[in-house]
Amino acid sequence: MVKNMAEIEMSEAQLEVVADRFRLLSDPMRLKILQCLREGEATVSQLVEATQSSQPNVSKHLSILKGAGLVKRRQEGNSAYFSVGAPFVFDLCAIVCDGVRKELDEKQASFS
Amino acid sequence: MVKNMAEIEMSEAQLEVVADRFRLLSDPMRLKILQCLREGEATVSQLVEATQSSQPNVSKHLSILKGAGLVKRRQEGNSAYFSVGAPFVFDLCAIVCDGVRKELDEKQASFS
DNA sequence: TAACTATATAACCATATAGATATATAGTCA
DNA sequence: TGACTATATATCTATATGGTTATATAGTTA
Numbered sequence: 001m002v003k004n005m006a007e008i009e010m011s012e013a014q015l016e017v018v019a020d021r022f023r024l025l026s027d028p029m030r031l032k033i034l035q036c037l038r039e040g041e042a043t044v045s046q047l048v049e050a051t052q053s054s055q056p057n058v059s060k061h062l063s064i065l066k067g068a069g070l071v072k073r074r075q076e077g078n079s080a081y082f083s084v085g086a087p088f089v090f091d092l093c094a095i096v097c098d099g100v101r102k103e104l105d106e107k108q109a110s111f112s
Numbered sequence: 113m114v115k116n117m118a119e120i121e122m123s124e125a126q127l128e129v130v131a132d133r134f135r136l137l138s139d140p141m142r143l144k145i146l147q148c149l150r151e152g153e154a155t156v157s158q159l160v161e162a163t164q165s166s167q168p169n170v171s172k173h174l175s176i177l178k179g180a181g182l183v184k185r186r187q188e189g190n191s192a193y194f195s196v197g198a199p200f201v202f203d204l205c206a207i208v209c210d211g212v213r214k215e216l217d218e219k220q221a222s223f224s
Numbered sequence: 225t226a227a228c229t230a231t232a233t234a235a236c237c238a239t240a241t242a243g244a245t246a247t248a249t250a251g252t253c254a
Numbered sequence: 255t256g257a258c259t260a261t262a263t264a265t266c267t268a269t270a271t272g273g274t275t276a277t278a279t280a281g282t283t284a
Contacts, residue, residue: 018143018209019137026138026245028131035122056276057272069240075231079281095204172242192258192261
Protein backbone atom coordinates (compact mmCIF):
# COMPACT_ATOMS: atom_id res chain seq x y z
CA MET A 1 0.00 0.00 0.00
CA VAL A 2 1.16 3.50 -0.81
CA LYS A 3 1.89 5.86 2.02
CA ASN A 4 -0.66 8.51 2.78
CA MET A 5 0.33 12.11 2.11
CA ALA A 6 -0.69 12.89 5.66
CA GLU A 7 2.38 11.09 6.86
CA ILE A 8 4.98 13.21 5.13
CA GLU A 9 5.52 16.91 4.55
CA MET A 10 6.21 17.93 1.00
CA SER A 11 8.47 20.75 -0.06
CA GLU A 12 7.46 23.66 -2.23
CA ALA A 13 9.18 22.08 -5.21
CA GLN A 14 7.53 18.73 -4.65
CA LEU A 15 4.09 20.31 -4.51
CA GLU A 16 4.78 22.00 -7.84
CA VAL A 17 5.59 18.67 -9.43
CA VAL A 18 2.53 17.02 -7.94
CA ALA A 19 0.33 19.87 -9.17
CA ASP A 20 1.81 19.46 -12.64
CA ARG A 21 0.89 15.78 -12.65
CA PHE A 22 -2.67 16.51 -11.72
CA ARG A 23 -2.83 19.21 -14.38
CA LEU A 24 -1.97 16.62 -17.00
CA LEU A 25 -5.19 14.83 -16.13
CA SER A 26 -7.29 17.97 -15.90
CA ASP A 27 -8.19 18.02 -19.58
CA PRO A 28 -11.10 16.04 -21.07
CA MET A 29 -9.31 15.46 -24.36
CA ARG A 30 -6.28 13.97 -22.67
CA LEU A 31 -8.50 11.77 -20.52
CA LYS A 32 -10.32 10.68 -23.65
CA ILE A 33 -7.05 9.79 -25.33
CA LEU A 34 -5.92 7.81 -22.31
CA GLN A 35 -9.27 6.06 -22.22
CA CYS A 36 -8.82 5.08 -25.86
CA LEU A 37 -5.35 3.75 -25.13
CA ARG A 38 -6.50 1.57 -22.26
CA GLU A 39 -7.29 -1.20 -24.74
CA GLY A 40 -3.88 -1.08 -26.29
CA GLU A 41 -1.75 1.04 -28.58
CA ALA A 42 -3.23 3.24 -31.29
CA THR A 43 -1.98 5.47 -34.09
CA VAL A 44 -2.54 9.20 -34.17
CA SER A 45 -5.04 8.74 -36.98
CA GLN A 46 -7.01 6.24 -34.95
CA LEU A 47 -7.08 8.61 -32.01
CA VAL A 48 -8.19 11.47 -34.24
CA GLU A 49 -11.05 9.29 -35.43
CA ALA A 50 -11.92 8.11 -31.94
CA THR A 51 -11.81 11.53 -30.31
CA GLN A 52 -13.42 13.39 -33.20
CA SER A 53 -10.80 16.09 -32.78
CA SER A 54 -8.28 17.58 -35.19
CA GLN A 55 -4.99 15.87 -35.97
CA PRO A 56 -2.81 18.75 -34.73
CA ASN A 57 -4.75 18.88 -31.50
CA VAL A 58 -4.36 15.17 -30.88
CA SER A 59 -0.66 15.33 -31.71
CA LYS A 60 -0.23 18.22 -29.33
CA HIS A 61 -1.88 16.41 -26.44
CA LEU A 62 0.06 13.26 -27.19
CA SER A 63 3.23 15.31 -27.08
CA ILE A 64 2.27 16.67 -23.67
CA LEU A 65 1.44 13.20 -22.35
CA LYS A 66 4.66 11.83 -23.78
CA GLY A 67 6.71 14.61 -22.22
CA ALA A 68 5.36 13.54 -18.85
CA GLY A 69 5.97 9.88 -19.51
CA LEU A 70 2.30 8.99 -19.43
CA VAL A 71 2.41 7.54 -22.93
CA LYS A 72 5.07 5.81 -25.02
CA ARG A 73 5.68 6.27 -28.74
CA ARG A 74 6.70 3.68 -31.28
CA GLN A 75 7.20 4.37 -34.96
CA GLU A 76 6.32 1.86 -37.66
CA GLY A 77 6.28 2.88 -41.28
CA ASN A 78 5.01 6.41 -41.31
CA SER A 79 2.64 5.78 -38.48
CA ALA A 80 3.24 6.55 -34.81
CA TYR A 81 1.85 4.08 -32.32
CA PHE A 82 1.10 5.38 -28.85
CA SER A 83 0.45 3.36 -25.72
CA VAL A 84 0.03 3.96 -22.01
CA GLY A 85 3.38 4.36 -20.31
CA ALA A 86 2.28 4.84 -16.71
CA PRO A 87 -0.54 2.53 -15.68
CA PHE A 88 -0.79 4.29 -12.32
CA VAL A 89 -2.88 6.86 -14.18
CA PHE A 90 -5.74 4.42 -14.16
CA ASP A 91 -5.48 4.00 -10.41
CA LEU A 92 -5.96 7.75 -10.08
CA CYS A 93 -8.81 7.85 -12.54
CA ALA A 94 -10.45 4.91 -10.84
CA ILE A 95 -10.81 6.83 -7.61
CA VAL A 96 -12.16 9.95 -9.28
CA CYS A 97 -14.19 8.26 -11.99
CA ASP A 98 -15.85 5.97 -9.55
CA GLY A 99 -17.02 8.87 -7.44
CA VAL A 100 -18.15 10.92 -10.42
CA ARG A 101 -20.01 8.04 -11.96
CA LYS A 102 -21.92 7.35 -8.78
CA GLU A 103 -22.93 10.98 -8.37
CA LEU A 104 -24.04 11.40 -11.98
CA ASP A 105 -25.93 8.13 -11.94
CA GLU A 106 -27.77 9.19 -8.82
CA LYS A 107 -28.55 12.56 -10.35
CA GLN A 108 -29.87 10.87 -13.46
CA ALA A 109 -31.90 8.43 -11.40
CA SER A 110 -33.63 11.28 -9.64
CA PHE A 111 -35.10 12.38 -12.96
CA SER A 112 -36.67 9.05 -13.79
CA MET B 113 -11.70 -2.02 -4.12
CA VAL B 114 -12.65 0.64 -6.62
CA LYS B 115 -13.30 -0.40 -10.15
CA ASN B 116 -10.65 0.36 -12.73
CA MET B 117 -11.52 2.96 -15.35
CA ALA B 118 -10.54 0.41 -17.95
CA GLU B 119 -13.66 -1.53 -17.15
CA ILE B 120 -16.16 1.17 -17.99
CA GLU B 121 -16.56 3.72 -20.76
CA MET B 122 -17.17 7.26 -19.65
CA SER B 123 -19.34 9.76 -21.43
CA GLU B 124 -18.22 13.16 -22.63
CA ALA B 125 -19.95 14.81 -19.68
CA GLN B 126 -18.39 12.44 -17.20
CA LEU B 127 -14.91 13.12 -18.55
CA GLU B 128 -15.52 16.84 -18.09
CA VAL B 129 -16.38 16.34 -14.45
CA VAL B 130 -13.39 14.09 -13.87
CA ALA B 131 -11.13 16.66 -15.52
CA ASP B 132 -12.56 19.36 -13.28
CA ARG B 133 -11.73 17.31 -10.20
CA PHE B 134 -8.17 16.84 -11.27
CA ARG B 135 -7.92 20.55 -12.04
CA LEU B 136 -8.80 21.30 -8.44
CA LEU B 137 -5.63 19.50 -7.39
CA SER B 138 -3.47 21.01 -10.11
CA ASP B 139 -2.50 24.06 -8.09
CA PRO B 140 0.39 24.13 -5.58
CA MET B 141 -1.37 26.59 -3.29
CA ARG B 142 -4.46 24.42 -3.03
CA LEU B 143 -2.31 21.36 -2.37
CA LYS B 144 -0.47 23.30 0.30
CA ILE B 145 -3.74 24.29 1.96
CA LEU B 146 -4.96 20.70 1.89
CA GLN B 147 -1.66 19.57 3.32
CA CYS B 148 -2.08 22.05 6.16
CA LEU B 149 -5.58 20.78 6.83
CA ARG B 150 -4.50 17.16 7.06
CA GLU B 151 -3.73 17.68 10.74
CA GLY B 152 -7.13 19.12 11.47
CA GLU B 153 -9.17 22.24 10.98
CA ALA B 154 -7.63 25.68 10.68
CA THR B 155 -8.77 29.27 10.37
CA VAL B 156 -8.13 31.42 7.33
CA SER B 157 -5.59 33.43 9.30
CA GLN B 158 -3.72 30.30 10.26
CA LEU B 159 -3.65 29.16 6.66
CA VAL B 160 -2.43 32.58 5.53
CA GLU B 161 0.41 32.28 8.04
CA ALA B 162 1.18 28.70 7.08
CA THR B 163 1.14 29.25 3.34
CA GLN B 164 2.82 32.64 3.42
CA SER B 165 0.26 33.85 0.92
CA SER B 166 -2.18 36.77 0.98
CA GLN B 167 -5.50 36.55 2.81
CA PRO B 168 -7.62 37.18 -0.30
CA ASN B 169 -5.73 34.51 -2.19
CA VAL B 170 -6.21 31.94 0.55
CA SER B 171 -9.90 32.82 0.84
CA LYS B 172 -10.29 32.47 -2.90
CA HIS B 173 -8.73 29.02 -2.98
CA LEU B 174 -10.75 27.92 0.02
CA SER B 175 -13.87 29.07 -1.77
CA ILE B 176 -12.91 26.96 -4.78
CA LEU B 177 -12.20 23.92 -2.63
CA LYS B 178 -15.43 24.42 -0.73
CA GLY B 179 -17.43 24.73 -3.94
CA ALA B 180 -16.16 21.31 -4.91
CA GLY B 181 -16.84 19.84 -1.52
CA LEU B 182 -13.20 19.18 -0.77
CA VAL B 183 -13.30 21.27 2.39
CA LYS B 184 -15.95 22.12 4.95
CA ARG B 185 -16.49 25.47 6.64
CA ARG B 186 -17.53 26.17 10.18
CA GLN B 187 -17.98 29.61 11.68
CA GLU B 188 -17.11 30.42 15.26
CA GLY B 189 -17.02 34.01 16.44
CA ASN B 190 -15.67 35.95 13.53
CA SER B 191 -13.33 33.20 12.51
CA ALA B 192 -13.96 30.60 9.82
CA TYR B 193 -12.65 27.12 10.50
CA PHE B 194 -11.94 24.95 7.49
CA SER B 195 -11.38 21.21 7.42
CA VAL B 196 -11.01 18.46 4.87
CA GLY B 197 -14.37 17.37 3.55
CA ALA B 198 -13.33 14.61 1.16
CA PRO B 199 -10.57 12.38 2.50
CA PHE B 200 -10.33 10.57 -0.82
CA VAL B 201 -8.17 13.48 -1.89
CA PHE B 202 -5.36 12.04 0.16
CA ASP B 203 -5.69 8.70 -1.59
CA LEU B 204 -5.12 10.50 -4.87
CA CYS B 205 -2.24 12.52 -3.54
CA ALA B 206 -0.70 9.44 -2.02
CA ILE B 207 -0.32 7.83 -5.43
CA VAL B 208 1.12 10.91 -7.08
CA CYS B 209 3.13 12.18 -4.14
CA ASP B 210 4.71 8.83 -3.55
CA GLY B 211 5.92 8.67 -7.13
CA VAL B 212 7.14 12.25 -7.17
CA ARG B 213 8.96 11.89 -3.89
CA LYS B 214 10.80 8.81 -5.06
CA GLU B 215 11.89 10.46 -8.29
CA LEU B 216 13.08 13.66 -6.63
CA ASP B 217 14.90 11.74 -3.92
CA GLU B 218 16.70 9.68 -6.53
CA LYS B 219 17.59 12.80 -8.48
CA GLN B 220 18.94 14.39 -5.34
CA ALA B 221 20.86 11.27 -4.42
CA SER B 222 22.64 11.32 -7.76
CA PHE B 223 24.22 14.65 -6.84
CA SER B 224 25.78 13.43 -3.62
C1' DT C 225 12.31 11.75 -58.78
C1' DA C 226 7.25 13.21 -57.70
C1' DA C 227 2.93 12.41 -55.45
C1' DC C 228 0.92 10.80 -51.38
C1' DT C 229 0.16 9.70 -46.43
C1' DA C 230 1.00 10.34 -41.54
C1' DT C 231 2.59 13.12 -38.05
C1' DA C 232 4.70 17.19 -35.91
C1' DT C 233 5.30 21.98 -35.25
C1' DA C 234 4.60 27.07 -35.56
C1' DA C 235 1.76 31.02 -35.21
C1' DC C 236 -2.24 32.80 -33.64
C1' DC C 237 -6.55 33.70 -30.94
C1' DA C 238 -9.80 33.21 -27.28
C1' DT C 239 -10.49 31.87 -22.82
C1' DA C 240 -9.29 30.57 -18.13
C1' DT C 241 -6.82 31.31 -14.03
C1' DA C 242 -3.59 32.76 -10.14
C1' DG C 243 -2.39 36.53 -7.66
C1' DA C 244 -2.48 41.47 -6.24
C1' DT C 245 -4.99 45.58 -4.61
C1' DA C 246 -8.91 47.68 -2.93
C1' DT C 247 -13.16 47.31 -0.78
C1' DA C 248 -17.16 45.21 1.40
C1' DT C 249 -19.24 42.39 4.90
C1' DA C 250 -19.82 40.57 9.36
C1' DG C 251 -18.73 39.53 14.03
C1' DT C 252 -16.66 41.34 18.53
C1' DC C 253 -15.80 44.45 22.13
C1' DA C 254 -15.29 48.94 24.27
C1' DT D 255 -22.74 53.60 18.73
C1' DG D 256 -17.71 53.27 16.90
C1' DA D 257 -13.29 50.92 16.51
C1' DC D 258 -11.35 46.66 15.60
C1' DT D 259 -10.65 41.93 13.73
C1' DA D 260 -11.56 38.27 10.44
C1' DT D 261 -13.12 36.95 6.16
C1' DA D 262 -15.15 37.49 1.58
C1' DT D 263 -15.60 39.59 -2.81
C1' DA D 264 -14.79 42.69 -6.92
C1' DT D 265 -11.70 44.24 -10.19
C1' DC D 266 -7.67 44.08 -12.67
C1' DT D 267 -3.33 42.19 -14.82
C1' DA D 268 -0.21 38.83 -16.41
C1' DT D 269 0.29 34.35 -17.77
C1' DA D 270 -1.00 29.75 -19.21
C1' DT D 271 -3.60 26.84 -22.12
C1' DG D 272 -6.77 24.58 -25.61
C1' DG D 273 -8.00 24.77 -30.21
C1' DT D 274 -7.58 26.24 -35.07
C1' DT D 275 -5.12 27.07 -39.44
C1' DA D 276 -1.17 26.74 -42.05
C1' DT D 277 3.07 24.62 -42.82
C1' DA D 278 6.97 21.54 -42.19
C1' DT D 279 8.91 16.99 -41.77
C1' DA D 280 9.39 12.27 -42.70
C1' DG D 281 8.18 7.87 -44.50
C1' DT D 282 5.98 5.35 -48.57
C1' DT D 283 5.03 4.16 -53.15
C1' DA D 284 4.61 4.78 -58.10
